[in-house]
Each structure stands twice: as C-alpha cells, then as structure tokens.
Amino acid sequence: MLITRYAKMIMSLSLAAFCLLVAFDNITDYGTNYAAVQHVLSMDTTFPGNALMYRAITNPALWHLAYAVIIAVEIILGFLFLAGAVRLFQVRHASGAVFNQAKTLFVAGATLAFLLWYLGFMVVAGEWFAMWQSKDWNFQEPSFRIYVTVLAVLIFVALPDGDLPDATTGTRTDRS
Amino acid sequence: MLIVRYAKIAMNLALAAFFLLVTFDNITDYGSNYQFVQHVLSMDTTFPGNALMYRAITEPLLWHLAYGIVIALQGVTGVLYLLGAVRLYQALRAPGAGFEQAKTYTIAAGTLGFVIFFFLFMVIGGEWFSMWQSKDWNAQTAAFRFYIAVLGVLIFVALPDADLPGNTAKHGTRKRQDADKVER
Numbered sequence: 471m472l473i474t475r476y477a478k479m480i481m482s483l484s485l486a487a488f489c490l491l492v493a494f495d496n497i498t499d500y501g502t503n504y505a506a507v508q509h510v511l512s513m514d515t516t517f518p519g520n521a522l523m524y525r526a527i528t529n530p531a532l533w534h535l536a537y538a539v540i541i542a543v544e545i546i547l548g549f550l551f552l553a554g555a556v557r558l559f560q561v562r563h564a565s566g567a568v569f570n571q572a573k574t575l576f577v578a579g580a581t582l583a584f585l586l587w588y589l590g591f592m593v594v595a596g597e598w599f600a601m602w603q604s605k606d607w608n609f610q611e612p613s614f615r616i617y618v619t620v621l622a623v624l625i626f627v628a629l630p631d632g633d634l635p636d637a638t639t640g641t642r643t644d645r646s
Numbered sequence: 647m648l649i650v651r652y653a654k655i656a657m658n659l660a661l662a663a664f665f666l667l668v669t670f671d672n673i674t675d676y677g678s679n680y681q682f683v684q685h686v687l688s689m690d691t692t693f694p695g696n697a698l699m700y701r702a703i704t705e706p707l708l709w710h711l712a713y714g715i716v717i718a719l720q721g722v723t724g725v726l727y728l729l730g731a732v733r734l735y736q737a738l739r740a741p742g743a744g745f746e747q748a749k750t751y752t753i754a755a756g757t758l759g760f761v762i763f764f765f766l767f768m769v770i771g772g773e774w775f776s777m778w779q780s781k782d783w784n785a786q787t788a789a790f791r792f793y794i795a796v797l798g799v800l801i802f803v804a805l806p807d808a809d810l811p812g813n814t815a816k817h818g819t820r821k822r823q824d825a826d827k828v829e830r
Contacts, residue, residue, distance in 0.1 A: 471753070473757075488764075488769045495698060502693060611787075622801065626797065629801070
C-alpha cells in the first residue's frame with residue numbers, strides 16, 4: 471500500500487532529523503554533553519571503591535576523541551536515514567520487490583544507530599564504564615528510548631511491502 | 647485469523663480513545679499542558695548558560711499557536727484511528743487482500759501519532775528546545791510511552807492478514823466476476 475510506503479519514508483526522515491539535530495547541538499553546544507562523556511569515562515561518580523575502576527579513562531584527549539567519534543557516528547546516521555528516505559521515495563511506485571531492495575540504506579542506518587545507542591551507550595558506557603552506578607551521569611534511560619524507537623521503526627520498515635494494486639483491483643477488493 | 651482482525655480493531659479503538667480523550671482534556675483543561683508548552687518553548691528551565699538559548703520563543707501568541715497545532719493534530723489522529731477501526735470492521739470478513747486494503751486510515755493514524763510524539767515532542771521539543779535539560783518540564787518519558795504504543799500497534803496492524811477459512815468460496819466468485827469483466 472502506498473500509505474505504508476509513505477509512512478516508512480516519514481519515519482526515516484524523522485530519525486534523520488533527530489540524528490542531525492543531536493549532532494548539530496553536540497557541535498554547537500559542545501560543553502553540555504562533553505561533561506557527560508568526561509564523567510562516564512573517568513568513572514568519577516560510580517560507587518566508591520568498586521572493583522572496576524581500572525577501566526577509568528582520565529586522559530582528556532581520549533574524552534575528546536570518544537565524544538568526536540559519537541558525534542561523527544550521529545552525522546553518518548543522519549545522512550544514512552536521509553538517503554534511506556530519498557531512496558524509498560524514488561521507488562515509491564515500483565514493485566514490492568524493488569521497494570524492498572531500496573531499504574538497504576535505511577536498514578544500515580538503523581543497525582548503526584542500534585550499535586551506537588545499545589552497544590556504545592548501554593554495553594560500553596553502561597556496563598564497561600559502570601555508568602549504571604552513577605546517580606547524576608547515567609544515560610541509560612534516554613539511550614533505551616532511542617534504540618527502542620530505532621528498533622521499532624526498523625521492524626516496521628523491514629516488514630515486506632507487496633506490489634501496489636492498480637486502481638481497478640483496489641476498488642474491487644474494497645467492495646468484497 | 648478472525649481473532650487477529652478483532653485484535654487490530656480493538657487496538658485501533660483503544661488508541662482512538664486515547665487521542666480523543668487527550669484532545670478533549672487539552673481543550674477543556676487548557677491550562678495544564680499550556681504551562682508545559684510555555685516552559686518548553688521559552689526554554690526557561692534548561693541548563694543555565696547553554697549555547698542553544700537563541701532558539702527560545704517568548705511570544706505568548708506563538709505558544710498558543712504551537713499548542714493549538716498539537717491539539718489539532720491529536721484530534722485528527724483520534725479521528726483517523728476511529729475511522730481506521732470502522733474501515734477494518736467493515737472489511738472484517740473480507741479476503742486477506744481486502745482487509746489489507748482497509749488499513750489505510752489506521753496506518754495514516756499511526757504515522758501521524760508518531761510524528762506528533764516523536765518528531766514534535768522528542769526532536770523539536772526534546773532536542774531543538776532542549777527540553778531534555780529541564781528537570782521539571784521534560785515530557786520525554788511520557789512522549790516515549792505514547793509513541794511506543796503507537797509504533798507497537800502499527801507494527802502489529804501492518805502485519806499481513808491472510809484469507810479467513812471461509813474466504814475461498816468468495817474468492818472463487820470474485821475470480822469469475824473478474825473473468826466476466828475481461829470478456830465484456
């Protein structure tokens with residue numbers, strides 16, 4: 471159905487807007503989230519005396535590097551989702567098989583987004599750097615929201631699209 | 647399966663009830679969420695000295711306008727869900743293809759619901775107006791709960807429905823009609 475195809479483009483565009491805006495904000499308002507990276511990597515607000523402190527990174531150059539990698543991935547994500555939406559738009563009237571093929575960029579974007587917010591934020595930051603122990607610098611909640619959103623949209627977009635019915639078929643099926 | 651079709655209709659009705667009730671409450675209890683719009687758009691509870699304050703909107707007319715747009719979109723979404731349920735009910739015993747065709751309104755509703763609570767609340771409210779920085783006026787968790795319900799139902803409803811056991815005979819009839827048309 472055409473409406474389903476448009477729904478998939480709109481969701482891809484929304485995710486593109488989100489990633490690009492977050493990247494833009496992180497660049498122009500660098501300090502706000504840099505503080506977060508700093509606290510998470512240095513593990514300075516985890517439980518006192520926990521046995522995982524050997525993982526702490528206290529070199530500011532590495533904080534900047536980690537933050538820059540995150541921002542770079544967000545930019546790549548924004549463009550993947552944008553390009554994904556454009557690809558879908560280009561084949562919106564094509565056969566189901568062609569439309570399904572055109573999902574490559576979107577699926578790549580969603581996978582990378584899952585890796586950033588699940589692997590990067592939940593596994594590496596949350597568990598490796600024990601961010602979960604911190605009261606003030608714990609980003610598990612927002613990360614969860616983002617990757618669940620990405621996952622749900624991914625599942626919806628990945629649902630196979632059939633051929634579009636021509637006008638006559640549409641009317642007939644509606645009547646039955 | 648008929649039960650799956652009923653499930654899809656029931657969920658459409660539940661979401662219609664949610665959106666219509668929210669719309670009604672926002673109109674009759676205008677002030678409660680108007681405060682929210684006001685604080686988010688004016689960015690008066692974001693981190694002091696953040697570099698994004700140039701985005702703040704302090705004109706009350708624009709607060710009313712933004713709130714009006716959100717309420718209108720919520721109302722439209724509620725009506726679309728309601729129409730979606732009605733259309734699905736009309737196609738309840740249709741062959742799979744016919745039931746598929748009847749999903750237009752519910753998919754439109756799901757998309758608009760996602761646009762309201764993800765694009766407007768999370769992207770525009772949360773990121774552009776930095777609502778995430780606010781301790782007291784942050785609607786991210788609520789918005790997340792809303793659009794995850796919308797998305798979950800959308801995925802379920804969009805899953806393809808097959809013919810019902812009783813549809814084979816009807817299929818035959820339809821094919822014969824098709825053949826007639828072709829002959830004519």
